[in-house]
Amino acid sequence: MxxxxxxxxxxxxxxxxxxxxxxxxxxxxxxxxxxxxxxxxxxxxxxxxxxxxxxxxxxxxxxxxxxxxxxxxxxxxxxxxxxxxxxxxxxxxxxxxxxVSQPKVSKPIPGFLYEEEIEKLFHVNDLTSPLGQRDQAILELLYATGMRVSECANLKLVHVDFSIGTVLVRGKGNKERYIPFGRYAQDALEQYIHDGRAKLVNKANEDSGSLFLNARGTTLSTRGFRLVLNKMVKNAALTINVHPHKLRHTFATHLLNAGADMRSVQELLGHKNLSSTQIYTHVTKDHLRNIYKNSHPRA
Structure with a gap:
């Protein structure tokens, strides 16, 4: 053989x-x-x-x-x-x-941030500095879109379309999808691109075209994204473990809690199978229980 x-x-x-x-x-x-x-x-x-x-x-x-x-x-x-x-x-x-049948694997319930926890993160960055503007834009975009950190790290300036408020993301298997983002993310991105990023890119020999840059003006690595979030948590004096994927979990959980349908969330996350998205229903059970209790005539 x-x-x-x-x-x-x-x-x-x-x-x-x-x-x-x-x-x-x-x-x-x-x-x-x-x-x-x-x-x-x-x-x-x-x-x-x-x-x-x-x-x-x-x-x-x-x-x-x-x-x-x-x-x-x-x-x-x-x-x-x-x-x-x-x-x-x-x-x-x-x-x-x-x-041969697959062994049964228990799916861990994904961790997510409560709204009051993530709200604290939005107020820790120094928006007068290039890196502070960048960090704010990263936080707003990850929470607004639920994209993977690898997808965010691969974003180019040309992938952001402010005219219709969408970003073009290349996911697993090079499959492309458009994800909308809201006003908060747009404001943070515009400030960073027109001010902070323009200053950072001057530190490099050439413009890589990447959306997010490090202090040297070159492409920010996936490890850099994690360091950015860890710094925000420390500055917010939170005793929680935040990683980029937790913002993805938070995005999905908050959407489902607010009544978004499963298929739409699946498309936004770029999941191939609906079963990958359904794991987030576990963390919305309390919300559904409250809706049932307040809505059913014989609850």
Whole structure:
């Protein structure tokens, strides 16, 4: 079995046809390497010789290594995709991983900020300084759109359309979507772009075109976004853990609490499946309970 060759062609398939991110490809490769090592240890010479019994042994070994159900579930998904690819390329006759059910994984309830908590963050930045203007624009835009931090970090100036109040976002799999933003985000962005960003870009040799810049005038990294938020929390004297993704959770939760429909929130978040969006209904149960109590005649 030429595992190096199979790994190479599968990686090419992920990158070219599936348009998978480098992060996703990395995890697929690691899962595949684990599987190939297992085949070698078990003396299974070819991928077409893997059957249901071999898969059960593989799963047992994963649990013996104290892997979480979530990690095992991800590896199964990887190998199911891998064998689907092999089946298409006629390197195997069938996909044995279709016989194996995914382990039940409990979905953690996403953390979010209450309105009074996020309100404090909006008042900590120095709007007279370029970095303060930038930080305010980041906070307003993340909360206004619910985009991922990676999507925000990749934004260019040309992606912002003030005439209709939307931003063009390139999400997972390079899929594009337009997300509207409101007056607060627009005011913060306009102040930053016309004042703070113009001053920051003068510190660099050339304008990268990126929307958000660091103190040197070059593109702000995803790590930089996290540092910006941590600084805001510290300045607001909040004892909460805030990361960019929590603002995404907050965006979705506040929309659903205010009565937005699930399909619209799914589209705004760029979720492929509605099930990914439905997790946010868990954090709106108290709100729904209150509506029921106040609205139902026999509540």
């Amino acid at each position: 030429n595992s190096d060759y199979l790994r190479e062609v599968f990686t090419e398939y992920l990158q070219v046809e599936k348009n998978a991110s480098p992060y996703t490809v990395k995890f697929y490769q690691e899962d595949l390497d684990t599987f190939f090592l297992f085949l070698e240890e078990e003396g299974i010479e070819h991928v077409k010789d893997v059957d249901y019994a071999a898969i059960r042994v593989f799963l047992t070994k994963q649990y013996e290594q104290k892997l979480s159900r979530r990690s095992v579930s991800r590896r199964l998904s990887t190998l199911r995709t891998f064998y689907r690819f092999l089946e298409r390329e006629e390197k195997v006759d069938s996909n044995p991983f279709l016989q």
